[in-house]
Amino acid sequence: MMKKTDTGPIQITELLGDGIGPELAESIHAVADALPVDFQFQQIDWSLANREARGDAVIDEAEESMRRTKLAVKYPTVTNKVSPNALIRRRCDFSVIYRPAISIKGIHTNFKEDVNLHIVRIATGGTYDDPGQLIGKDAAVSLRMVERKPCEQAAKFAFELARSKGMTYGDSHYSVTSSSKHTIQRVTDGLFESVVTKVHEQYEDVQHNVELFDALLAKIILDPSSYEVVLVLNEYGDFLSDMASGLVGSLGTGASGNYSFDDNNDVDIAMFDPAGGTAPDIAGKNLANPAAVLLAFGMLLDHVNRYDLGHALRLSLLGCIENGHSTRDLGGKLNTDEFTKIVIDNIAAHLPA
Secondary structure (H helix, E strand, C coil), rough: CCCCCCCEEEEEEECCCCCHHHHHHHHHHHHHHHHHCCEEEEEEECCCHHHHHCCCCHHHHHHHHHHHHHHECCCCCCCCCCCCHHHHHCCCCCCCEEEEEEEECCCCCCCCCCCEEEEECCCCCCCCCCCCCCEEEEEECCCCCCCCCHHHHHHHHHHHHHHHHHHHHHHCCCCCEHHHCCCCCHHHHHHHHHHHHHHHHCCCCCCCEEEEHHHCCCCCCCCHHHEEEEECHHHHHHHHHHHHHHHHHHHHCCCCEEEEEEECEEEEEEEECCCCCCCCCCCCCCCCCHHHHHHHHHHHHHHCCCHHHEEEEEHHHHHHHHHHCEEEECCCCCCCCHHHHHHHHHHHHCCCC
């Protein structure tokens, strides 16, 4: 364990889950205990049994805690009738999802090009919030909504991300590509693109490109190095995130951040979670791959301005996988605890002297 620093504690709302959730939580706590920071986890039981027993009360408890800590980590949860993910996103006004998709050496993939995509998805609107309506017996209609405010929030987030990533990893800023079907969806996607263009006026140092979404998918497969931060509407972000996960070879390494914003379009609440599900077939067997939740925790560390720790955690984890020290789903032989331990043992080597 590294020596703790004198900085104040970081309070985190922790939404406990189902299936492999408890094992992922153990991995997070083992890493947190080893880092030189005092983390205080405010645990809330979000298991299916507790949600069904307590109803809205457990949602109220989670919202109150998250509005107080401004920070949360969430584990996979079972959806039965109502998605807990959708509930908490609605309660906390999460309007942006950020999901990196980055190639990891040591993971087998049919795609041989290096991928370094940072997908910023507007998490509201589109057709996802609309139940649709039947018109007679043989037709159906759905209302597609795009709102200015979430577009502004996502655009600012994307340009800030590109600026910070470029300063960290290179001599210039990352570029932002906004993508839609604005030539066809002229009103909705047209509004999105016009808002992004307006926000870009505040970030003239960051290159902004516009790409039609169908062309974007093809061009990413042909040459992913041409794209860095990609900003998209709700449905497009869903499609693109899943495709990108396939390109890098594993859903088991997908992590995401969910964000709400204040009146100045600055991040208010941030919640981080793995992209995978509850995996009931291996739950309780110490076989779960904690890579995604640890990468999500690394994103949390970046968010609270401990990039040094987040980067060291990522380098340690990626180095372990590259050297063949991985869980069985990635072709290795380690169980959850063993993989977590070897990641922890190598973090110190990646911290600044």
